[in-house]
Amino acid sequence: MGKEAFPDTHHSHSENTYLGFWIYLMTDLIMFATFFAVYGVVRNNTFGGPSAKDILDLSYGLVETLVLSTSSFVCALGLRAALTNQKQKMISLFGLTFLLGITFLTMVGFELTHIVQSGYSWEMSAFLSSYFTLMGTHAAHIVIGLIFMAVFVAQVGFWGLTDVTKKRMTTLSMFWFFSYIVWIFMYTIVYLIGAQ
Amino acid sequence: MNEIFGRLTIDAFKHDLIEASVGVSILIAGAVMTFLLTYYKRWTWLWKEWITTVDHKKIAIMYLIVSAAMLFKGVVDAGMMRAQQVLSVGDSFGYLGTEHYQQLFTAHGVAMIFFVAMGFVAAFINYFIPLQIGARDVAFPFVNALSFWFFVAGGMLLITSLMIGNYSGVGWVAYPPLSGIEYSPGVGVDYWIWSIQVSSVGTLLTGINFLVTILKMRCPGMSLMKMPMFVWSVVVTLILIIFAFPILTATTGMLTLDRVMEMHFFTSGFGGSPMMYVNLIWAWGHPEVYILILPIFGIFSEIVPIFSQKKLFGYVSMVVALIAIAFLAFVVWLHHFFTMGAGPNVNTFFGLMTMLISVPTGVKIFNWLFTMFRGKILFTTPMLWFLSFVFLFTIGGVSGVLMSVAPIDFQVHNSLFLVAHFHNVIIGGVVFGIFAGFTYWFPKMFGFKLEEKYGAFAVFFWVFGFLFAFIPLYILGLMGATRRLDHYEASTGWWPLFAVAAFGFVIISIGIGFQCLQLYVSYKNRKKNRDKTGDPWNGRTLEWSTSSPPPFYNFAHTPEVHDIDPFWVMKEKGLKEAKGNYEKIHMPKNTPHGFFIGVLSFLFGFAIVWYMWWLAIVSLIGIFVSLIVRFSDRDTEWYVPVEQIEQIESKRGK
C-alpha cells in the first residue's frame, strides 16, 4: 500500500460515502449469491410441479432485461448531467429512468401474477419458493431504488445541485447500476440456463 | 386470529412460576430505573447526552452496559441449566420442564454470542478504533448510532420473549425441519429469527462503518503496517463480518419465508433441503466464531507488550497470521457437520483446512510468549487474564484440532466434549479477553483506575471455576453424554461429574462477585485513583496520549505519526503535544433518528412474530419516513469553537 495520499477534508467525506456504499453493495451481492446458491441446489426440486422450463418465458424476460438495461443507461446519463451541473437535464433523465423502472416492475408483477394464477405458487415446491424469492428480493430492491430516486431528485429540485445532493445522486446511481447487474445474473442463471 | 392482535392472545402472558418471576424482575428493574430517572429529573439529560448521541465513545459505553446486562442473563441461564443437570437424574426430573430447559440453552447461546461477546467487542471497537488511528470520529457517525439501536432492538426482542410468549427451544442455530412451521408452530423461533435479523443489520453496518474509518481516516503517517495490532485484528474481523453476515441474513430470511409464507426451502417435503440450511448457517457460523476471537487477539497484542514492558515480537508475522486466519475461516465450515453424510473427500478437505487454521493461531501465541521473554513482567489484572487465556485457550484449541479429524468427530459430535471445547475457547479466549480489555482500558474510559487486588481474586476464581465446570464435560462427552440433555439415568454414572460441573459454576460466580466488588470499591475510591495523566500504564498507542476520558473531539490537534507504537516514540523523543494554535473542529450533531429506527425495527420484528401485519407495514413505513426525514435535515453538523477547545484542553491534568 506504500505511500498513500491523504485526501483533503473537502473531498474526503464523499469518497468515504462511496467506499462505504460500495462495501454495502458487496454485502448485498453475497446475500444474492446465497439465494442463487440455494437456487442451484433446489432448482430441480419441483416436487411434481412445474420446472423453470414450464413457467418461464425467455422472450418476456428478454424484454424485461432490455427495459432495465436502458433504465441503467439513462441513469448514467442523468448522473453525468448532475455532475456537470445540468439540473433540468438531470431531472428529465431521472424521470425517464424512473418510468423505465416502473415499467420493469410492472412487467415483473404481471409475470409473477400470471404464474400464480396459473395455479403455480411458491407454496408448491422448493423450486418455486426459490424462484419467487429471487424475483421478489430483486423487485424489492427496485422498489427501494425508486423510492429513494424520487426523494433525492426532489431534494435536487428544492436545494439544487450541491455537494450533498450530487453525492446522493451518485450513491443512488450506484444502487441502480448494481440492481441491473444482479438482474443480469437472474436472467442468465434462472431464465437462460435454468429453463433449458 | 385477530385482525389487530394477530396471534397475540392473553395466553402469551401466562407463564409458570420461574418464567413469571423472571418477567416480573425485569419489569421491576425497569420500573426502578424509570422512577430514579424521574426523581432525579434526568430524562432530558438521558435524551440529550445518551439516546441521541453520535459520539463513538458514548455509544461504546452504552454497548458495555447492554452487554453486561445480557451477560448477567446468560450466566443465570447457565446456572439454571447446571442446577437442572445435577438434580435431574434417575427418578428425579429436576425442577425445569423439558420445554423450559430447551428455551434456556437456546437463549443462553444466542444471548452470549450475539449480545454479550459481540456487544463487548463492538464496545471496544467503538471506543478505541478512532483513538488508535488518530481520528476524531468514525466515517459515518449516524450509522454508528443506528447500529447500536439495532443491537438494542434485537436484544429487546429476546427479552420480550421472556414476558410475552416464549423463546425458541430449538438450539441457537435452529436447524430445520425442527425450526420450521410444522414442528415449531409457536412464536419462539420467530422471536429467534427477528432478534438476530435486527441486531445483525447493526453488526453489518458496524462492519462497513469501521472498515471505511480504518481505511480512509488514519492520521497522517499511519500507513497500514504502522497501525496498532488491535486495529489490524479489527480490520480482519470487519472483513469477516462484511462477508459472512449477509449469508445469515439470507438464510434466516429463507427460514422466515418457510414459516410465514409456507415456502419450502428447508422443509422435509415438497423438495426442500434442510441440509442446505445446515450448510449455509455454518458458512456464516464459522466466520462468526472468528469474528468473536480475532479482536481478542488484537487486545492481547496491546496488553502483552505493555505489561512485559517490551515491544511486540514479530509485528509482520502477526499481521500475516491474522490474514491467514481470516482466509482460512471461510474454508472450514463443514467441520460443524462432518456427520451429515458427505463423502470422505469432502470431509478430508475440510478437516485438513481446519487443522491448518491452528498454525497461524499458534504463531500468534508464540509471538506473545516471545514478547514476554526477557521482558519485565507486571502482573496486573489484564496480564493475569492473558496468562490464563494462554493456558485455557490452548487446551480448547487442542480439543478443536482433535475434532478436526473426521473419524474422531464422528464419536464426539454433539456430545458434551464439543460443548466443553467451545466453552473452553469462548470463555478462555473471548470472555477472558473481554475482561482483559475491560480492565486495561477502564481508566481511559472512566477516568479512574480499578483496585487491582480484587481483579487477581476474580481471575483465580474464574480459572478454577472454569476447570471444575468444564473439564468434567470433556470426560462426560467421551463417556457418551450428549449435549442438551435435561435428564439422564443414574446407571450412566454421569452424576458425580455433573456435580463437579455444578460446583464449578459456583466458583465462577464467586469470581463474578469479585468483579462486581472491584467495580464497587473502585467507584467508591474513584477520587483517590483518578487517572490524571491519561497514561496510567505507560502506553504505546495513541489513545493513551489523550486525557482520561478523552475530550469529545478526541484530539485537539490531529496527531502525525512515523512509527509503530507512535505514542511510545513520542515519549522517548520527549515530544509533547503542541498547545494552542487550535482550529475549530467539525463534529456531527446528535440525532434522534437512530433511536426512532431502533424502536420501529423492534416493533417490526414483534409484529411479524405475532402476525400483526398492519403493525409490520406501519413500522416499516415508519423506518423509511424516519430515514427520509433524516436525509432531509441539512443541519447535521457543527463546528467546535476554538475557545471551547482551549477551555477543555486547559483543564487537562488537573
Add this chain to the structure above:
Amino acid sequence: MENREEHHLTSIKSYFFAYLLTVGLTLVAYLIAVNSLFSPAALYITVAALGLGQAFIQLYVFFELGKELKPRWRLGVLLFTIMVTVIIVFGSIWIMYNLNYNLME
C-alpha cells in the same frame, strides 16, 4: 465513482457503447439459449460467460472501477467478494451434491 478527478467524467459515447454491448451480449445469449445452439454443458458455460462479460462491462464503465486511484480499495473489496462468492456457491454445491455419496451404489 466521483474520484478526486471530477473533470474526467466518463463520456456519453462510452456509456452508449457499454449499453450497446450489454444489449448485444444479452441478445446473443438469448438466441443461444432459446435455440439450444450448444450441448448443455457448453451452453451453460457460454451463456454464463456472456453474462459475466456484461457484468464486467457494467463494472468497468458504469462503476468506473478502472479509474479508481490508488489505493484501489473498491477493486480489492470486489475481488475479495468474488472469491468468497465462489467459495460459498461452489463449496455449497459441492457439499450438497456430495451428501449423496454414501447412498450411491
